[in-house]
Amino acid sequence: MARPAAPAPIDDLGSWLQTFAQPGALLELAALALCVGVAWLVVRALQPAFNPDADRSIWFGHRGIDGVLFPLLLLVLAYGARALTLLWAPRAVWHVVIPALIALVVIRIGVKVLEVAFKGAAWLRPVERTVSWLAWLAAVAWITGLLPVVLVELDQITWKFGGTTLSVRTLIEGLLSAGAVLIVALWVSSAIEARLLRDATGESLSLRKAASNATRALLLFVGLMLALSAVGIDLTALSVLGGAIGVGIGFGLQKLAANYVSGFVILTERSMRIGDMVRLDTFEGVVADIKARYTVIRAISGRESIVPNEILITQRVENLSLSDPKVWQSTAVGVAYDSDVALVRRLLEQAALEQPRVLRDPAPLVALSTFGADGLEFTLGYWIADPENGQLGLRSAINLRILELFREHGVEIPYPQRVLHVRGL
Numbered sequence: 001m002a003r004p005a006a007p008a009p010i011d012d013l014g015s016w017l018q019t020f021a022q023p024g025a026l027l028e029l030a031a032l033a034l035c036v037g038v039a040w041l042v043v044r045a046l047q048p049a050f051n052p053d054a055d056r057s058i059w060f061g062h063r064g065i066d067g068v069l070f071p072l073l074l075l076v077l078a079y080g081a082r083a084l085t086l087l088w089a090p091r092a093v094w095h096v097v098i099p100a101l102i103a104l105v106v107i108r109i110g111v112k113v114l115e116v117a118f119k120g121a122a123w124l125r126p127v128e129r130t131v132s133w134l135a136w137l138a139a140v141a142w143i144t145g146l147l148p149v150v151l152v153e154l155d156q157i158t159w160k161f162g163g164t165t166l167s168v169r170t171l172i173e174g175l176l177s178a179g180a181v182l183i184v185a186l187w188v189s190s191a192i193e194a195r196l197l198r199d200a201t202g203e204s205l206s207l208r209k210a211a212s213n214a215t216r217a218l219l220l221f222v223g224l225m226l227a228l229s230a231v232g233i234d235l236t237a238l239s240v241l242g243g244a245i246g247v248g249i250g251f252g253l254q255k256l257a258a259n260y261v262s263g264f265v266i267l268t269e270r271s272m273r274i275g276d277m278v279r280l281d282t283f284e285g286v287v288a289d290i291k292a293r294y295t296v297i298r299a300i301s302g303r304e305s306i307v308p309n310e311i312l313i314t315q316r317v318e319n320l321s322l323s324d325p326k327v328w329q330s331t332a333v334g335v336a337y338d339s340d341v342a343l344v345r346r347l348l349e350q351a352a353l354e355q356p357r358v359l360r361d362p363a364p365l366v367a368l369s370t371f372g373a374d375g376l377e378f379t380l381g382y383w384i385a386d387p388e389n390g391q392l393g394l395r396s397a398i399n400l401r402i403l404e405l406f407r408e409h410g411v412e413i414p415y416p417q418r419v420l421h422v423r424g425l
Contacts, residue, residue, distance in 0.1 A: 028093035031085055035077035043070045058112045058187065068108045075101040096143055107132050110183055117186040160330050177275055178224075185223035189216035214266070255310065256293070262309035263292045264342040272312060277320040277327070277387045280307060286388045293390035300390045320387055326359065330381040331395055333402060336412040341368065344411060348380045351401040357394055359383040 004418040046069070060355065061067030078101055082094040116122055141147035155167040194213040194421040224414050266272050269288055276287045280295060285299035295312060297305045320327050335344050345366040352364040371377070380402075406413060 011019065011425055025092050027085055029082040032078065032093060032097060035074055035081050037287070039070055039074040039077055040065065042073060043067075049396075058109075058116055058190070061112065066108075068112055071101055071104045071108055075105055084111060097140040099142045103135040106135045109187075110135075112186045113183050113190065116190045146187050165275075179224045181223045182220065185219040189219045213264070217292075255308075258310045259308045261295045261372060262313040263290065263294075265288060266295070266312060270318070271322070274390070276322065277325075277401075279314075279320065280305075281316040285393075302387075309381060325384045325393075326385050327387040328381060328383055329395060330379055331402075332369065332377060332379050333397055333399075334375045334377045334413060335406075336414045339376065339411050341376070343409060344375055344378060347409060347411065348402060348406040351405055352382045353381055354401060355397055356391070356393060357384050357386060358398075359385060374417050
């Protein structure tokens with residue numbers, strides 16, 4: 001395949017700077033300014049029409065000009081302007097602008113796709129810096145004419161890999177092709193995930209999450225196969241590697257494989273969904289996210305527990321909102337034996353109904369639970385539909401209101417009583 005012609009090396013910096021003083025260079029600068037203005041206007045006009053999400057927008061970014069669309073459109077316009085000004089301008093400006101715009105497009109695509117696909121990852125920032133440095137160094141080497149010379153030298157360093165002869169240049173080009181394919185695969189999978197999870201709630205959210213994870217895994221697998229083909233590796237040789245990986249999974253990676261399989265089982269069976277209130281051992285919280293390997297459970301206090309999916313499959317887990325989001329709560333209180341039972345029941349029911357989180361249907365229930373040693377013990381039971389908002393605060397508010405009502409109506413909460421028998425008097 002024919003390679004693109006390299007630009008002429010800049011041997012004399014003074015003559016190159018002198019080229020910028022010619023009238024043709026001014027024409028190039030004017031054309032470049034016009035291209036920047038047109039690209040900015042087009043992006044600004046398209047952004048309200050598409051109304052993208054700023055946090056997940058790869059094309060537009062947060063402000064339009066920090067997305068992929070602006071430098072890509074500017075690059076296309078710059079190529080067109082260079083072709084139009086070819087007869088009058090010496091191409092001094094375009095010689096610098098075109099490689100710089102190509103590097104900017106590569107940086108924007110790589111960084112934006114990685115930010116959307118792996119949001120919040122700790123390794124994301126170093127990878128972004130690496131991509132930026134490599135892109136800018138390649139642009140500088142291309143502008144100065146050093147890159148073609150380096151590529152020719154790297155093409156001379158070869159070795160045999162099975163029946164294939166590889167060079168350092170071929171390996172670098174293959175790695176770049178592999179990175180480009182994987183970036184495109186992540187881009188497509190992120191777009192599909194955003195479309196699947198849009199306006200998804202309740203039961204459909206978990207099912208769409210499972211479809212999103214499966215689509216991303218499939219696209220990354222296809223992208224990896226294409227990347228290996230681009231490097232020049234024979235895919236038929238991977239059959240032995242596949243067998244070795246299978247043996248490794250069967251022995252050393254069985255726990256990891258079990259967690260991944262359990263994750264897909266949870267998402268497809270919908271026994272546990274995002275937003276459910278669950279209790280595992282002594283930890284209780286809301287299912288914040290279900291990953292392929294683990295599930296994140298967030299407690300009311302803000303603590304987050306990362307639970308491997310295999311544990312959620314093999315151990316007992318209480319799902320407080322699996323078939324019905326309503327949860328039963330109760331509180332107990334004791335009163336003196338000479339208290340008005342009807343009044344106590346009415347006050348307990350009133351204390352519960354004054355709380356807006358307590359459901360009216362089914363209504364609260366007041367029961368005389370037992371005859372205690374110190375007085376009559378009543379149990380107030382009620383239903384709530386939002387356990388994820390906390391239960392201790394509601395129980396405390398009801399108990400405080402019970403105490404206020406009892407004091408207002410003279411209902412006595414007895415102290416512990418003991419009968420002492422003294423012999424010999």
